[in-house]
Amino acid sequence: MRHEDAPQAEQTRTVILGVAASDSHVVANHLIAHALRARGFHVVNLGTCTPVAEFTEAHAEHPEAEAVIIGSLNGHAYEDLQELPVARAQGRLDCPVILGGNLSVGSNKESADIERLRQLGVDVILSDPELLPATLDELRERALARDTVAS
Amino acid sequence: MRHEDAPQAEQTRTVILGVAASDSHVVANHLIAHALRARGFHVVNLGTCTPVAEFTEAHAEHPEAEAVIIGSLNGHAYEDLQELPVARAQGRLDCPVILGGNLSVGSNKESADIERLRQLGVDVILSDPELLPATLDELRERALARDTVAS
Amino acid sequence: MTDPVTPSEPPELPSLGESLSYVRELGKPTAAEVLHTARAEGRVALQPRCGVGSHAQMTTLLQDLERHAAPDILTLTIDSHTRLKRFDNARAALLRNPADLNGYPLVTHGWLRGRQLNEAVRAPLEVRHGSPDARLLFRTAVASGITSFEGGGISYNLPYSKAVPLTESLAAWQEVDALCGDLARRGLVVDRELFGTLTAVLVPPSISLAVSVLEAVAAAREGVKCISVAYPQGGHFEQDVAALRAVPALAARYLPEDVEVHAVLHEFMGVFPRERAHAEDLILYGALVARLGGATKLITKTYLEAYGIPDTRANIDGLLLASRANSPLLDFIQLDEERIGHERELILREVAEIVEPVLASGDLHKSIATAFEEGRLDIPFSASRYARSEVIPRRAADGAIRYFASGSLPFSARTRKLNEQGLESDDGTRIGDMVKGLTRDINHFLNVFGESPTIPS
Amino acid sequence: MTDPVTPSEPPELPSLGESLSYVRELGKPTAAEVLHTARAEGRVALQPRCGVGSHAQMTTLLQDLERHAAPDILTLTIDSHTRLKRFDNARAALLRNPADLNGYPLVTHGWLRGRQLNEAVRAPLEVRHGSPDARLLFRTAVASGITSFEGGGISYNLPYSKAVPLTESLAAWQEVDALCGDLARRGLVVDRELFGTLTAVLVPPSISLAVSVLEAVAAAREGVKCISVAYPQGGHFEQDVAALRAVPALAARYLPEDVEVHAVLHEFMGVFPRERAHAEDLILYGALVARLGGATKLITKTYLEAYGIPDTRANIDGLLLASRANSPLLDFIQLDEERIGHERELILREVAEIVEPVLASGDLHKSIATAFEEGRLDIPFSASRYARSEVIPRRAADGAIRYFASGSLPFSARTRKLNEQGLESDDGTRIGDMVKGLTRDINHFLNVFGESPTIPS
């Protein structure tokens, strides 16, 4: 199971995938990468334990990436994404950031746990990875619409 | 397992045994009867479901009985002994009344449960049937002492 | 609840027809249907014991049990006064302090409140009591829309009263069974559960099952169509599984084909260990016996058993723990099938030897009463004068319950020998004080768990 | 507690000698002693996972668990930041909100607080973490008087980090093991538990055990005297029992005689069912596997597993339910010994084929690192770049975990064939999308209980 694969065609859509900095849960990451590839995406999979800086570096290498997709299972999403606001303010991560997994510590999740992640600059929070393709489509359409208006 | 047995000797001590009026738990009753008989007591065992009136009748038949020993397991001791105060006031039960078993409903026993049974006229409340012989001895000594003073 | 403690005036009982249409409108499955489905699905249906004096608290108790443990059937356990038709005492205790009652006085509360309870929960209800003469209670139960009723002319007499002749209790229960037959013909099958548990302590399996066979034959003759045969867990695994597995064979042998017969297990009914962990080991064990013995239903116990009537929490926990036995992950368990087969044969033979002479006679009721009189039928530790209790059970060294003395039971020489053999390896206990040994046998699970007995030893 | 969130200044670590006398004065048994006793008594020792950020709450958590469930060994589960030496992040989270941490940051709290925790409970403590380089954490643990420490140079690297070379982690763990050897020579045997659980999901038994054998050999060479081999319940009964029963044989084959080796079972570590009843079925099942497989210790789960770190109540309930497996009433259970024997043989052969070439070489560390590089050693779903994850496990139709692809593992033709046979009956799943099938296998217990998967299917 290689961590990156070659773009298949001209029109290939690229996404950057990874697991948050302190987090080594990898199974969902493997499966999501497979599922997106099966749908034709070029997946730059950074794997587990990926700090924000590594996502920005990958984005610099792949400026065509439509989105950065981050998984966090161990409950540490908030601490692991502390550098996200600065990175975004500096324009080093100017594509949508999608986050999913188990996003806070404990068995009782509160809406505040989600809210503070949005405030860090996460654009979309998903629970079901099956929704990823549709979400990516929608984000791209929105971006295209925005670009059309802007140009 | 007969319910009464013949007095064995002149000096035989008699007790009246039974289970309270609404109560059919009989196993402890059988075992207590056996144990007292093994110690030489003449046990008039009235068995289960014995109303206060039946105890007084037995006492009338066996005025020599040292004590009436009542078991109650089903939690109904208080209701089942409601007629005890009248019977005692009328002198129809003028020997010590010993009570044992599971004396109130529920798994949490409170001292009030015991207190109100004493107020009905129960003299001794025991939990461990092993203490019966020693208790009977003590009650007899007390009675003898009282008789000596009285005469 | 603003209801008064007892209704001011006991409402008159409705007709059977009215009750029948009430049950139909109620829109819940009958107990018989729930049992049928459980068996078809290979699941053990679970049922707690539960009954408190207050109507309001009884309602809450049933609802809490359903919400947190969803038992398949719920119980109204009736108080001891009502059982013995001491209705005045039930009313007095209810007025003084409902918490003094060890069960729900259904006759005193009345059938309208019975319907309220029925409507408060989804599961069908069973009335569990212990009444030698339950005619009024049964009519009240039917009027309440209750579709399962426990008891029988032997099993709700001998363990539960002192001075009711068997002919009387058998006649009273014949009326109950006849009404069930009537209802069945009119489309409502009431589950009639027989209390093979008897005096619960050291009951030899064949005594339990023999009494149930006789009651079942009597009930079937009156038209009863759903019979649950309750058996009390004795504590020896293979013997208990064998007893449960004997039930279908007995049904095939002694009952008409159109009667649906279920085996029901009562989790251990004797002296329970006091420590919660030990009690829970025993609860799980019982539940596993039910599953592996193929019981349709399990009546659960709680970790407060040794102390008194359990609180709701303990009752829920008992149900939840027992429900683990329905786990789909236990198929790895294999049993000593040879030993089970051997025990089952022994049980079936003993039951045959006990019941067949009684069934051979013309008048079943009279024949039962006479047999008890003469000791050809008997139970250990009878609460009643109408059984001799010459039968003395003991545990063999391996924990199995055997006949130490079989009194006047019409056992064959072979059966006697097998029982003696069973106890033979029990070296030491035949010598010395029999009562001492019996007490040790009664305290079996205290010994297993190293808890001190509280009775002379 | 009036303690500040973190100590103002991390206290300097005491000498090994001082720590040694502290442990002696502590007056509680070591983890190794508790394990030894449990095995001697034929009991499965129980241990929860537990760790929260706040020192005060950690103290209460340990005490509550001990009061209500009395586990044999208690745990300090360490937070993910500390595991990866992200001490600054641990401190930041601790200052912001201790509840944001998924474990107890022992290094940040410091060894004096570690001692406070140790003194707050009777049971010995184990540190459970997941650190490729645990040297500082280990020193802090020893200074805290903690007598059991989990991990190893392979098992705490590959599942727990992305970019730490195996030679580095092996070297770091060699230091830990050498210190344990030192302590053992000075009279304190620290239990070193190896994390054979690895990535927990669909781990083939022989991969788990092969990694443990290699780590155990490395540890024993440094003088470690008590080794716990943890194995993750895979979900197939006979296979799991066989794996546990393989541990003594592996110890006899590959380890010096004076090392005490215990088999430890982790209750199912994969996708847990969400419904409480289903989760509890699985918890009890795991506990029974531990008992019947002869595990010395069981690490428990809770009915909140699918949701997140459990609250204290759920943790207690999980321990209490698991403790039923120590019931003296389960001796009736018999197993399919033939199948177990067959699985055990297969496992032992596979382990031998995997480890023996690696052990044969001179430099164990280098040989391990190279083998992983070349795929002769491998684990599925590696979190690290330093394993290939060419091994693809699948479930056979009966639920057993087999090698669908064994990558470059040096398996004999026979082993390969047996694995293919195992999957052969798995009709249908070899055809069609492999990932789809893999997902179904991962969701095994959801399927068993009829819960819907939450991942694409």
Ligand code: B12
């Ligand atoms: C067997 C049993 C039955 C059998 C009884 C058969 C029979 N006829 O004997 C059956 C199944 C019929 C039965 C029925 C009922 N039972 Co019942 N039964 C038990 C059980 C399981 C064992 C009792 C027993 O035989 N123990 C063995 C003997 C040797 O000991 P013992 O009776 O416990 O007595 C000990 C002490 O109390 C003491 N002792 C007893 N009597 C005396 C007398 C004296 C003078 C002294 C000093 C000491 C003493 O010595 C004994 C040894 O320590 C107990 C629970 C348990 N596990 O202990 C419940 C229990 C006693 N039953 C109980 C109840 C409530 C009933 C019912 C009312 C049904 C219901 N509502 O649940 C009916 C009673 C109907 C009626 N009219 O009385 C409750 C009592 C609850 C309470 N007090 O809060 C108990 C505690 C179960 C429970 N936890 O709910 N029961």
Ligand code: B12
């Ligand atoms: C396997 C496992 C492990 C393995 C991981 C091996 C590996 N390297 O992958 C091991 C044993 C190493 C492990 C370690 C730890 N784990 Co862990 N682990 C699990 C477990 C049992 C299964 C996870 C899994 O693989 N599931 C299968 C995959 C396919 O699904 P998934 O990961 O659950 O993800 C689903 C969704 O979240 C979503 N999803 C996931 N990622 C993404 C990303 C996007 C973008 C989207 C849209 C969706 C999405 O899709 C998946 C399908 O529904 C879960 C509990 C459980 N039963 O679910 C705990 C669990 C995730 N672990 C947990 C924790 C805390 C840890 C530890 C920190 C130890 C600890 N303190 O207990 C360490 C982590 C160390 C670290 N540095 O991160 C907690 C998280 C708690 C919380 N958030 O409150 C859980 C929930 C267990 C628990 N109940 O306490 N763990």
